[in-house]
Amino acid sequence: MEPVPVAFLASRVRPEEKLLLEAYARRGVAVRRLDERRLALPLDGSPPPPELDGVAVVHDRSVAFGAAVHALEVLEGLGIRCVNPAAVVRACGDKVRTSARLARAGIPQPPTRLAFSTEEALRVLDEELGYPAVLKPAVGSWGRLVARLNDRHAAEAVLEDREVLGNWTHRSLYLQRFVRKPGRDVRAFVIGGETVAAIYRESEHWVTNTARGARTRRCPVDGTAGGVGDLAARAARAVGGEVVAVDLVEDVDGSLLVLEVNHSMEFRNSIEPTGVDLPGLLVDFVLAVARERGPADARRTPAVAGAGTP
């Protein structure tokens, strides 16, 4: 196999990671596996560990947001180019940061508020968002701890739960108007700035994550202004995303709103309905970055400008 200076950062190997490793192998590329659980990185200017010898690019597929964002930041400090960059992972892995970036870029979202106390959250719900509304944890995925607040009584109960049982991350209350979507939402895959595929995720349940059993069907990629392709590409750009999946929802008037951007997207259920070789495209993007980056001996200068600042 061709020795290419790419390392693949992953602990838990989901079907997606296996498909990506297979795509590298099909291209004759031997990537080095890195598992963050077995990695200790220098923070004091000491030399990098031997696992990083010859590595110029890290393809991040870690399932753990906290570990990934820290590891990538340190790796970038060692001059290693990361896909996605640490700043992108930081922006995507925290819904508050994602929304702030989207708002700054003028990307349409459902009405969304951030509160830091139960009292202020209830006021915002009563006076600005109305019911039903949705409370989401700032950090989290797969629909976990996402709560639909049908009325003030539900809101009081869930907010009290978060206050008493949650940890400090649950004190940032991310509240959103509930969108009466037509039994589906849209996931669009953006690679290198281009929306390459999209699926509808259909479910009778109001949570339409495939991790929660939603069915998938191909969604046409409409590149016209405000269409799926255009909006997803703009959302990806807003977070600096190189390879991301953008979740969108159709509002009652048919307009599209962006819900979130995923930096380590799952795509196992999207290849067949779209007919698009998503793992192949992702790997080709990383390899193009590696070719552009050059050999690892050029890695003494940070690769990504502004990577340390969200």
Place this chain on the structure above:
Amino acid sequence: MIACTECTSSLDLPADAVEGEVVACADCGVELEVVSTSPLALALAPEVDEDWGE
């Protein structure tokens, strides 16, 4: 074939199993991680953490 670390039932792993892959024991349902492919070794997979996801 390899034994489940929890209930000792025999498991058939995919021929192309890789380190980090998670398999479920058909008998006791526990999730096991492939921690080594040579020699083949399994360990109880970590619980899903709050920050895990996409």
